[in-house]
Amino acid sequence: xxxxxxxxxxxxxxxxxxxxANYLQDHGFRVTQVHNGRSLVALMDTDPADLVLLDLGLPGxxxxxxARRIRESxxxxxxxxxxxxxxxxxxxGLEVGADDYVTKPFDLRELVAxxxxxxRRLTPETPxxxxxxxxxxxxxxxxxxxxxxxxxxxxSLHNPQGDEVPLTTGEFDLLRAFAxxxxxxxxxxxxxxxxxxxxxxxxxxxxxxxxGRLRKKIERDADDPQLIKSVRGAGYILVPPVSHD
Numbered sequence: 360x361x362x363x364x365x366x367x368x369x370x371x372x373x374x375x376x377x378x379x380a381n382y383l384q385d386h387g388f389r390v391t392q393v394h395n396g397r398s399l400v401a402l403m404d405t406d407p408a409d410l411v412l413l414d415l416g417l418p419g420x421x422x423x424x425x426a427r428r429i430r431e432s433x434x435x436x437x438x439x440x441x442x443x444x445x446x447x448x449x450x451x452g453l454e455v456g457a458d459d460y461v462t463k464p465f466d467l468r469e470l471v472a473x474x475x476x477x478x479r480r481l482t483p484e485t486p487x488x489x490x491x492x493x494x495x496x497x498x499x500x501x502x503x504x505x506x507x508x509x510x511x512x513x514x515s516l517h518n519p520q521g522d523e524v525p526l527t528t529g530e531f532d533l534l535r536a537f538a539x540x541x542x543x544x545x546x547x548x549x550x551x552x553x554x555x556x557x558x559x560x561x562x563x564x565x566x567x568x569x570x571g572r573l574r575k576k577i578e579r580d581a582d583d584p585q586l587i588k589s590v591r592g593a594g595y596i597l598v599p600p601v602s603h604d
Contacts, residue, residue: 365406367411368392377392379467438461438470438474536553551566554569570587
């Protein structure tokens with residue numbers, strides 16, 4: 360039997376972590392409550408979580424710095440859950456690598472749906488799912504463009520030198536959408552649906568932020584992109600042709 364996904368809930372308010380832990384456990388997750396960045400690091404080094412629910416408003420700590428460390432040190436889902444609902448905070452949260460951003464107060468059912476959506480995107484496809492995906496998209500697991508290799512089954516990206524380039528869940532899903540539709544202008548709405556599905560929130564800047572982060576990883580000059588180009592008023596396009604291994 361597949362083990363229950365492990366969720367780490369980081370919030371300085373014990374009643375909040377207890378509420379989330381009880382609800383998530385009722386929905387089949389294994390949950391660990393932590394209340395500061397130091398405890399989270401200790402947990403991730405000994406019993407890594409599959410996904411972290413992170414509150415930004417931690418006394419004496421910078422929540423965005425914790426988010427950056429999570430992204431730099433571990434491969435896991437990251438959902439920011441915070442009372443800071445300003446659009447600027449949302450943009451910064453996505454820029455540091457969050458897979459989703461949920462503002463308080465929130466509906467617990469919606470939060471669980473978002474957690475499940477992120478975990479689905481993190482989990483490699485089963486053989487049956489891979490076969491179904493291949494039938495729909497008529498493409499094998501390995502896609503190549505401009506010397507880059509994207510493995511959709513292993514959810515990995517390698518540069519032309521053969522080195523793996525770490526991607527967040529959102530960045531991977533975005534690049535996969537581009538690689539499956541090369542030479543086609545893709546609207547922001549289309550990309551949002553491809554990367555977040557029915558759980559997508561109508562936040563216009565989400566795709567722009569993720570495209571910017573992705574460009575920094577695959578373009579020689581992110582300020583003068585040659586692989587993923589903007590089409591004013593329409594969206595984005597992956598310029599180079601894509602081949603299949």
